[in-house]
Amino acid sequence: MNKNGSTVKVRIAPSPTGFLHIGTAQSALYNWLFAKKMGGTFYLRIEDTDRERSTKEYEDSILGALEWLDLKWDGEVVRQSERTQMYRNALEQLLSSGKAFYCHHSQEELEAERQRQESLKEPPRHQCNHKDLPLGKEGGGIIRLVVGDSKQLISFEDQIKGHIEFKAELLGDFSIARSVSDPLYNFAAVVDDADMNITHVIRGEDHISNTPKQILVYEALGKTPPLFAHLPLMLGPDRSKLSKRHGAMAVIDYKKDYLPDAIINFVGGLGYTFSSDVLSRDEMIKEFELSKIHKSGAIFDTKKLNWLNCQYIKRLSPTEFKEVSGISKISDQAVPLVTERLEKLTDADNFSYLWQEPAYDKNLLIWKTSSFEEVKNSLEKSLNILEQSEMTDTALRNKLEALSVDIGNKGLVFWPLRVALSGKDKSPDPVQLACVMGKEESVKRINKALETLGQ
């Protein structure tokens, strides 16, 4: 219960005309955080009134993405396509009370009106002049709300942006439905929010200009509008609204490389200043306050996302890592060696030498200006140490360090050894590598290197 005595009810209302957008995910997160914080309810409503563009596949994908992010909604999924009777009733109510009417202007007439207004520097809108015509059922006109030249000032206290107001006359008699059985967004959303007793509409600021229209619909319906909170938009590097041309914007596109907690932490922190850069969902809930959401948009910074992803990858247990990366052949002990240097999950492929024998150019075994003989000699001695040593980090390290002193060149000992074990010029410490791979595998790889060198 909030201070007004009513339970907070929020919702996200994605349209299944595409995959879940990262911006919608942020919006979902803030709604979810607010619901959790207030002990309220977080609903998911699928806005599929546009039958042309909505698909079941997109809907499934959106649900899947939300599940992946672990933003669990309460109750059943609400689908607008299943609520046409509700809209029809509301529409007929408005029509019979004269608050809405059928408009018979043609698309061409509308277009001409708009162009005239633009050339006159007037606000583009449709003020219908034949509302009184007999309601043309067979005429097939669309349904509009009666606004006319109302001098009403529509205002609301945005929970993030503060006071916002619009002049009603600038809106014109805006459309609310194609027919009684075919409602449009600004109408369907209001009917649903009213019916679902939504208390706070938290959504992107691209909806600010829809808000006065929706308030008018609430009034026509005799309902009280909820509180509105408009989130700043996530921006691309060029500061324009984040879109496909900026790269992967569908949440599922991140699945292969990023951890859901990293995404959540990142988008959460992009519009809100929490006490720490890295924090859990529970900590976010604890700190969250709607009014503290930022007012201006932030650029989606992949560098910071990557950094956060590192933070979370490092904390993965071997079991979690194997599950999330799909790499099952790696040994538990080897996992930290990988997670410590991973920015993206798919980069784990670069560490395949940890679970399968690597191939490499034999010249890679050569340390700086050393000769083949020197390298061969060094590797033979290392092999000998390895065969006899107990496989612990300190034991092995001490013996190899001693060998370095003996040879008088640390690089000559450690470099060829690393290449023999990893096949790479950049890798974790060869001592760690050997311990993690075990004696048998290490010996096998060094012998292989020696063999290669001999050819």
Added chain:
RNA sequence: GGCCCUAUCGUCUAUCGGUUAGGACGCCCGGUUUUCAACCAGGUAAGGCGGGUUCGACUCCCGCUAGGGCUGCCA
């Protein structure tokens, strides 16, 4: 064109009238390493412009400028 929103380092931000304008990411430079990563130390860099208000403005007010959003029988 009309309506609306926004404005501190390259990026994300702190500051709620008096600060050497703080932190994080990035970047640079050391330390540690045989290499890489991680880690530690240091460094780089900011208040769009013009008016007010005030003893004093990044902070409050106004204007401008800039950027963004909307302007559908999409959502």
